[in-house]
Amino acid sequence: xxxxxxxxxxxxxxxxxxxxxxxxxxxxxxxxxxxxxxxxxxxxxxxxxxxxxxxxxxxxxxxxxxxxxxxxxxxxxxxxxxxxxxxxxxxxxxxxxxxxxxxxxxxxxxxxxxxxxxxxxxxxxxxxxxxxxxxxxxxxxxxxxxxxxxxxxxxxxxxxxxxxxxxxxxxxxxxxxxxxxxxxxxxxxxxxxxxxxxxxxxxxxxxxxxxxxxxxxxxxxxxxxxxxxxxxxxxxxxxxxxxxxx
Amino acid sequence: xxxxxxxxxxxxxxxxxxxxxxxxxxxxxxxxxxxxxxxxxxxxxxxxxxxxxxxxxxxxxxxxxxxxxxxxxxxxxxxxxxxxxxxxxxxxxxxxxxxxxxxxxxxxxxxxxxxxxxxxxxxxxxxxxxxxxxxxxxxxxxxxxxxxxxxxxxxxxxxxxxxxxxxxxxxxxxxxxxxxxxxxxxxxxxxxxxxxxxxxxxxxxxxxxxxxxxxxxxxxxxxxxxxxxxxxxxxxxxxxxxxxxx
Numbered sequence: 434x435x436x437x438x439x440x441x442x443x444x445x446x447x448x449x450x451x452x453x454x455x456x457x458x459x460x461x462x463x464x465x466x467x468x469x470x471x472x473x474x475x476x477x478x479x480x481x482x483x484x485x486x487x488x489x490x491x492x493x494x495x496x497x498x499x500x501x502x503x504x505x506x507x508x509x510x511x512x513x514x515x516x517x518x519x520x521x522x523x524x525x526x527x528x529x530x531x532x533x534x535x536x537x538x539x540x541x542x543x544x545x546x547x548x549x550x551x552x553x554x555x556x557x558x559x560x561x562x563x564x565x566x567x568x569x570x571x572x573x574x575x576x577x578x579x580x581x582x583x584x585x586x587x588x589x590x591x592x593x594x595x596x597x598x599x600x601x602x603x604x605x606x607x608x609x610x611x612x613x614x615x616x617x618x619x620x621x622x623x624x625x626x627x628x629x630x631x632x633x634x635x636x637x638x639x640x641x642x643x644x645x646x647x648x649x650x651x652x653x654x655x656x657x658x659x660x661x662x663x664x665x666x667x668x669x670x671x672x673x674x675x676x677x678x679x
Numbered sequence: 680x681x682x683x684x685x686x687x688x689x690x691x692x693x694x695x696x697x698x699x700x701x702x703x704x705x706x707x708x709x710x711x712x713x714x715x716x717x718x719x720x721x722x723x724x725x726x727x728x729x730x731x732x733x734x735x736x737x738x739x740x741x742x743x744x745x746x747x748x749x750x751x752x753x754x755x756x757x758x759x760x761x762x763x764x765x766x767x768x769x770x771x772x773x774x775x776x777x778x779x780x781x782x783x784x785x786x787x788x789x790x791x792x793x794x795x796x797x798x799x800x801x802x803x804x805x806x807x808x809x810x811x812x813x814x815x816x817x818x819x820x821x822x823x824x825x826x827x828x829x830x831x832x833x834x835x836x837x838x839x840x841x842x843x844x845x846x847x848x849x850x851x852x853x854x855x856x857x858x859x860x861x862x863x864x865x866x867x868x869x870x871x872x873x874x875x876x877x878x879x880x881x882x883x884x885x886x887x888x889x890x891x892x893x894x895x896x897x898x899x900x901x902x903x904x905x906x907x908x909x910x911x912x913x914x915x916x917x918x919x920x921x922x923x924x925x
Contacts, residue, residue, distance in 0.1 A: 455856035487871045532868050534827075564859075575827050580865040581780075582821055582872045584834045601859035610701035612882055613810075613847035619826040622778050625733045626828045636858055 443644035444554055445474055446593055448570055449563040450600045450634035452530055460499045462637055466650055468503050474559045478506040480523035484539035485531025485565040496529055520548045523558060530564025533577035537569050538585035550591050564600045571598045572629050595679040602633030602656060624660040630676060631658040647673040689890035690799055691720055692839055694816055695809040696846040696880035698776055706745045708883055712896055714749050720805045724752040726769035730785035731777025731811040742775055766794045769804060776810025779823035783815050784831035796837050810846045817844045818875050841925045848879030848902060870906040876922060877904040893919040
């Protein structure tokens with residue numbers, strides 16, 4: 434990562450655990466908060482990055498239909514002749530979920546990692562991520578839940594925040610008979626090899642970042658894992674800005 | 680992979696979905712089949728590879744205690760001054776579960792991928808894997824369930840069989856509220872990017888390979904995924920040798 438962060442710029446991030454939440458239509462759980470986020474940042478058109486799924490057109494159509502209903506235009510980066518130029522001109526960048534390995538590999542293959550990082554960190558272009566799009570916004574994809582279906586040139590990601598997130602965070606099943614590792618056990622194994630804190634975002638939760646201020650929003654608590662410490666629960670509305678100053 | 684496979688050698692593989700199974704003590708579900716496998720192959724001492732977990736001594740002790748109770752000696756490869764020589768001299772090689780990325784990276788770092796492949800394919804040294812140890816026995820680790828906590832130099836694995844396995848295979852939860860991808864959805868995404876068949880081995884199942892013959896053993900059915908085809912279920916006892924001839 435060679436981008437020099439100008440400390441005067443204020444990054445704007447909206448990092449969702451997931452786009453689908455039980456009991457809601459697609460993206461509906463975030464309608465009010467995400468609409469407000471776009472309006473506050475004077476966004477009328479969103480550049481959507483569909484690289485985490487195989488069918489770019491269909492995925493962009495799915496997300497764009499919802500955003501248009503809310504009053505925002507949406508274009509897929511894959512429909513632009515020059516994706517890097519499209520990123521440089523975007524009012525807002527929204528990276529959707531799917532497979533995190535496929536997503537990060539495609540961002541590297543198309544030379545988009547540095548341009549996105551530059552726009553968000555140095556030019557305050559609002560960023561939206563859900564699931565895999567939230568994974569790639571963090572320090573690395575080392576806490577994704579996805580299957581490694583392709584081999585990216587690195588697990589280092591956009592590093593828009595200096596820690597990791599585990600989206601779709603899942604509590605251990607009470608009385609479960611499955612013997613595969615629980616999510617918490619997997620994150621503990623991560624901390625045997627890595628120092629970065631991991632924020633476990635349950636479905637329905639979003640981390641909202643405004644410059645150096647980070648706030649948990651949505652309907653659920655979040656679980657924070659730090660190397661050598663007991664995991665901690667934070668209520669919706671909690672100020673998590675301390676994670677930005679690592 | 681530079682090893683030339685001598686077609687006269689008969690590979691011997693015992694690939695377990697998991698070492699822990701609901702309702703059994705550690706490894707107990709495999710006691711009879713694994714003991715018979717060792718006896719048939721004249722194995723009295725097993726070289727255990729504990730690289731998938733952080734605490735090698737403790738892990739080797741845990742597995743060794745069970746094997747000794749069954750009448751087999753067990754040594755950890757990490758306790759040997761020269762791991763490559765230890766692999767060359769081993770009567771049998773047993774790679775335990777844990778984190779698949781950590782396991783494969785360590786096998787590459789210590790130069791053990793080619794030596795293990797050579798011993799198993801060209802010298803019929805019996806191989807035992809469970810979970811991550813089963814993942815690395817296959818074509819690649821691209822169908823592991825684990826978190827990518829470290830970055831291996833490749834996802835290509837030992838390729839002792841020409842297909843992939845998904846251990847701890849899990850059926851979709853009926854009436855579940857979690858919106859993360861099901862295991863089947865993840866494997867379908869794998870097949871959007873890769874051709875290799877994927878054998879979903881439920882906990883309690885083992886794939887037993889004798890040369891070109893592959894048999895499903897244990898207590899559960901297995902689910903086979905092939906690119907562009909409907910998934911198929913196979914009963915315990917099924918002959919899966921057709922997978923060896925890809």
